[in-house]
Amino acid sequence: MKRVKILVTGPFSSGKTSLIKSVSEIPVVSTEKAVTDETRVIKNQTTVALDFGRLTIDDDLVLYIFGTPGQERFSYMWDVLSVGAVGMVLIVDSADYKSIIEARRYLAFFLPKLQIPCVIAANKQDMTGSLSPEQVGQMLGIDDTVEIVPCMAKDRESVKNVLIKLFELVERTGLAQEDQDAIV
Amino acid sequence: MELAGNIKDFSVIEICQFIWISKRTGKLQLFLEQSGRRFEASVFFMNGGITAAFADNQNGKEAFFAICEAENGSFRFISDENSPETNIIVSMDQLLLEASGRIKLYETLRREIPSTNIIYSLSLEFETYDLVFDSKQWQVIGLIDGEKSLGDISKDLGWPEFDAIRIFYSLLQVGVIRRAAVKQRTDTTQPKQNDPKSKPSFISKIIDYLRKL
Numbered sequence: 158m159k160r161v162k163i164l165v166t167g168p169f170s171s172g173k174t175s176l177i178k179s180v181s182e183i184p185v186v187s188t189e190k191a192v193t194d195e196t197r198v199i200k201n202q203t204t205v206a207l208d209f210g211r212l213t214i215d216d217d218l219v220l221y222i223f224g225t226p227g228q229e230r231f232s233y234m235w236d237v238l239s240v241g242a243v244g245m246v247l248i249v250d251s252a253d254y255k256s257i258i259e260a261r262r263y264l265a266f267f268l269p270k271l272q273i274p275c276v277i278a279a280n281k282q283d284m285t286g287s288l289s290p291e292q293v294g295q296m297l298g299i300d301d302t303v304e305i306v307p308c309m310a311k312d313r314e315s316v317k318n319v320l321i322k323l324f325e326l327v328e329r330t331g332l333a334q335e336d337q338d339a340i341v
Numbered sequence: 342m343e344l345a346g347n348i349k350d351f352s353v354i355e356i357c358q359f360i361w362i363s364k365r366t367g368k369l370q371l372f373l374e375q376s377g378r379r380f381e382a383s384v385f386f387m388n389g390g391i392t393a394a395f396a397d398n399q400n401g402k403e404a405f406f407a408i409c410e411a412e413n414g415s416f417r418f419i420s421d422e423n424s425p426e427t428n429i430i431v432s433m434d435q436l437l438l439e440a441s442g443r444i445k446l447y448e449t450l451r452r453e454i455p456s457t458n459i460i461y462s463l464s465l466e467f468e469t470y471d472l473v474f475d476s477k478q479w480q481v482i483g484l485i486d487g488e489k490s491l492g493d494i495s496k497d498l499g500w501p502e503f504d505a506i507r508i509f510y511s512l513l514q515v516g517v518i519r520r521a522a523v524k525q526r527t528d529t530t531q532p533k534q535n536d537p538k539s540k541p542s543f544i545s546k547i548i549d550y551l552r553k554l
Contacts (some may be wrong), residue, residue, distance in 0.1 A: 159543055180554065208474050213552045218543055243544075253345065258351050261366040269456035272523070288363065312554075321551050328544045 159218045162241055163323065164273075165208075166225040167248035168259035172280040172310035173224040174208050176248055178318040181210030181222065244327045246319060248278040248310065251298075252287035257296045264297060274326040278308035278319045343464040348373070353409045354437055354444075356416060357384065357391065362431050364389040368422040373414035382408045385424035390433050393424035401428040409440040450510045454469035457492035460484055461509065472515060481508050482517065490524040511553065 165173045176184045185208050208224030247263060250256035260277075277297065279290040281332070290305040296327065299305075306322045309315040344356070348371070356369065369384040373396075384405065394405035395486065396488035441449060463485055474482065484494045495505035512518045 162546065164456050211549070214543075215548055216435060218546055220547055237417065254356075254363075255351065258359070265455060267525075269458065291363050296359065310388075317551050317554055321548055324544050324548045328548070333514070 160221060161218065162221045162223060163320075164223050164225055164242045164245040164250060166245060166263065167278075168250070168256045168263065168279075171248045171250045171256050171260070172278075172308075173248055175310035176278065176280070176287055176308070176316050176319070177208050177210035177224050179311060179313045180212060180320065182213060183211050184281070185210050185224075205302050209261045227314055229335075242273055243321055244323045246278050246323055248280050248308065249280050249293060251279045251290075251293050252281045252284040254296075257288070257293060261297050264299065274323065274330050275303065275321065276323045276326060277303060277305045279305055280308045280310050282307045283309050336340070342418075344353075347417060348411060348414050348416060348446070351382075353411070353416070354440055356418075357386075357437060360386050361389040361391075361437075362417065364437050365418070365420065366423075367418055367420040368424070369416055369418050371408060371414055371416045373408065373411035375402050382411075384408065385422070387423075391436060391539060392428050393426055393428045402431065402439070405429065405436065406440055406443055410444050419515070453492065453513060454506050455512055456523065457506070458524040459496065459519040459520055460487065460490050460522045460524055461513075462487035464516055464519045477504075477508050481505070481512065485518055487521050493524075 166177055167173050170246045174185060208222075210222040212220040212222070214220055247260060277290075277293070277299070279288070279293040281287050281292075290307050291331075295301070297305075298299040303327065304322055306319045307315070308319050344360070353371070355389070360369065366387050366389075367385075367454055369386065371382045371384070373382055382393070382404065384391055385393040391405065392410060394401060396407045398406040412552055431439075441447045473475075480498055481494060484497055489497070491505055491509055498505065507517070513520075
């Protein structure tokens with residue numbers, strides 16, 4: 158059984174859990190706890206360890222989707238979760254400038270460390286006042302080589318499109334190993 | 342969306358960039374602290390561009406730089422409030438660039454050199470006759486071999502990485518060195534580079550599956 162693993166990461170409350178829930182064939186396993194700090198005003202619970210979703214491609218191939226903690230104080234988890242991942246979705250809340258600025262720090266800090274293909278999902282495109290993917294790209298300070306995909310994390314079709322873009326990128330870069338047994 | 346918070350979380354430059362990109366008009370009101378001194382300041386925007394800044398007894402660009410240099414403080418954006426005067430006429434690009442240069446040297450260095458895993462080589466194009474290097478620059482030049490990363494050289498020299506980054510940056514600026522490659526992590530658990538021509542079939546399977554999902 159070949160197991161392929163991707164990461165979904167992004168700032169606090171950007172939509173990671175929703176994105177995984179939209180496509181996972183199993184109820185998403187979330188390790189969450191009630192927040193106790195200023196983040197309470199945004200969300201009652203936050204991901205502490207991980208979200209976990211699964212897609213069975215065929216009898217010999219399974220895709221695992223790991224959502225990483227949304228707050229910097231859990232950044233130590235990255236080293237654990239990123240082992241063997243073939244790609245990453247960085248999701249940002251296009252309607253929240255704090256989320257976008259935070260995502261820029263994620264990009265600067267984590268991407269050079271991980272060195273895996275990454276697409277950016279500009280989430281909450283359906284919300285009033287959200288920035289367009291192009292504007293999100295400008296805010297993130299990235300060039301045309303990084304693909305920014307419009308996204309509504311609660312919409313299955315939209316999430317499918319994001320994942321397809323990611324795997325097309327993985328295929329183009331040739332980073333994934335044919336014989337990789339990616340999951341821990 | 343609401344635009345308010347603390348400048349410890351988001352720098353003034355970041356906030357201004359956001360207002361610029363979202364083309365807002367109004368006043369960014371700030372309550373700041375610098376070296377124990379507290380002061381109120383304001384920056385006015387017209388369609389995203391800064392038209393005026395006021396801080397203490399200063400106004401214009403100097404006021405804006407003082408605002409950017411503040412250590413602590415809070416901010417909030419008040420929409421559709423116009424400036425009583427225009428005292429900044431330079432472009433946003435130029436203004437933010439100048440401000441960044443003054444207050445964020447390290448960040449500037451990091452933009453050019455995002456990782457200590459980068460390997461540099463000596464540039465074949467540069468001409469030395471009009472360049473003068475100091476001893477630290479010579480030490481770095483002596484160790485650049487197209488194989489060692491910036492981090493490796495930093496360790497060899499026993500320097501803090503910041504010092505090494507600063508010297509590498511200075512050499513990059515004059516064209517003496519150029520980026521050659523990025524050192525791959527030796528961690529065997531990471532994906533390795535394959536021949537791009539041999540596309541992994543399981544990726545194609547996943548793509549097909551997602552399309553039909």
